[in-house]
Amino acid sequence: MMGRREWIHGWLLLSPALILLFAFTHYPAVVTFWASFFSTPRGKRSAKFVGLENYQTLLTDDKFWQVLYNNLLYAGITIPVSVALALIMALFVNSKLHGRGFVRMTYFAPTVLPLIAVANIWLFFYTPGFGFIDQVRGLWGAGEANWLGNPDTVLGALMVVAVWKEAGFFMIFYLAALQTIPPSLREAAAIEGSSRWTFFRRVTFPLLMPTTLFVSVNAVINSFRLVDHIFVMTEGGPDNASSLLLYYIYEAGFKFWDTAHAATATIALLVLLSVLAIGQFFLVDRKVHYR
């Protein structure tokens, strides 16, 4: 099969996927960008070109900055913690261990639950007074605490939920990678008399770098993509202390029906994500040794 025939076959094979991809990814992305330069159509008034006004509104909105700060803090803490925990879990489960299957199951179980269900469970936990956490604290006489009602603790409370949910998922990737490291390397290291820590630092960890890159890019995207728990636990409150960017976009688009503002915030989110993803790729890629 040569030339034209091959071209046509290639295009035909691609076309169903590409049509849908264009319709629901590229077209809406371009339209969103376009819409960010127009006012929101309301009733009989159609959208009119306003230039950069929407961006001005966005950048002078205190709530936007607060939400952006929240999201960066949320990402900055949950990503390293869940990736590190995932690696520790994978190392635990990959070693000789009594009840390995059970332990692996406990790490993995939260990842299978819908985030919305996880949020329900944790909402119950955080209930002031009779929730599980306050009960444990009650054992040493600490009083009631309203974790989700306090602007200082609410974001932290959501981070705990995210880490609990995500770590086990990333563990699977590390586990799959660990099992491809040949046992002969460990035996050689043991004969050399190197400690487990040295072996980890000098052999295991460098070999896992491609996995770390893959997992952390995923973690970055997830930290901006998953906002389901906010709907159940806080609705962004109190005082927007627990709102994240995508939730802010949802509110603008479907609560206040200000689609122009939502489009502008979407563009801000996409730009931020691209910068983070590209930056991360270049930063980590230099340290990755592909086999």
Added chain:
Amino acid sequence: MSVDTMEIAVDTSRYDRILNTIGAWALGLLWFLPLIYAVWTAFHPGAYATRFEPFAPLTLQNFVNAWNAAPFAHYFVNTVMLVTMVTLSQFVLCTLAAYAFARFEFPGKTLLFTLVLLQLLVMPEMLIVENYQTMRVLGLIDTIAAIALPYVASGFGIFLLRQTFMTVPKELEEAARIEGAGTLGILWKVYVPLAKPTYLAYGLVSVSYHWNNFLWPLIVTNSVETRPVTVGLSVFSSVDQGIDWSIITAATLMTSGPLLIAFLLFQRQFVQSFMRAGIK
């Protein structure tokens, strides 16, 4: 190595292993605690929701009450239909596209592949506002198809299958061609069977993703006839129940139960298929 250092090495490794076991179990129990707590609350009468007495009476009444309080049977049917629809259409579309990218030469290939990979970053979740407008124009608001459509052409799926197809030896394809198989015949008889672990791994990821998906279904559905369990659960626990934690927890476990049980039964296969699919 002298006998002395050997003994020390054996000693430290035993010591290491004990520490390792303690650490692994401590973390495991900590991780499992929230689930145990939820199970406790769901299987005991409301009076014991936050009181831990080892011989508190067990009950299934919370599940019965939750089941009767909202149309969960309908929600389950919707979710199963949604997950089946998404996963099967993803398999078909991604297989075709991945085959084109893996084994065909045509103008625009690199550009198109870049456009596909772009979806790994620009995910459907971020385009909810515009996609909602599109669904309205198409008249698809409040249909299961509307929940599924933005996810069907999956960049992740295409990438994953392309990587797998590229490892298939070309000789196999040529042998099939000599036997008279056409393009689709080769794809179906040579490539698809060899990519089984990838399909399994991707299928599991996709099923759990769409079983658990919430934001887009919340936006695009507004009736019992289309709502998946996640949206049903949120409507149920926010509006109908007040704060009867026993019933809410029972409903929560009920909606996640089928998936949880399936994954726990198949977790070994799950990890192995990830390894064979080369996702690492």
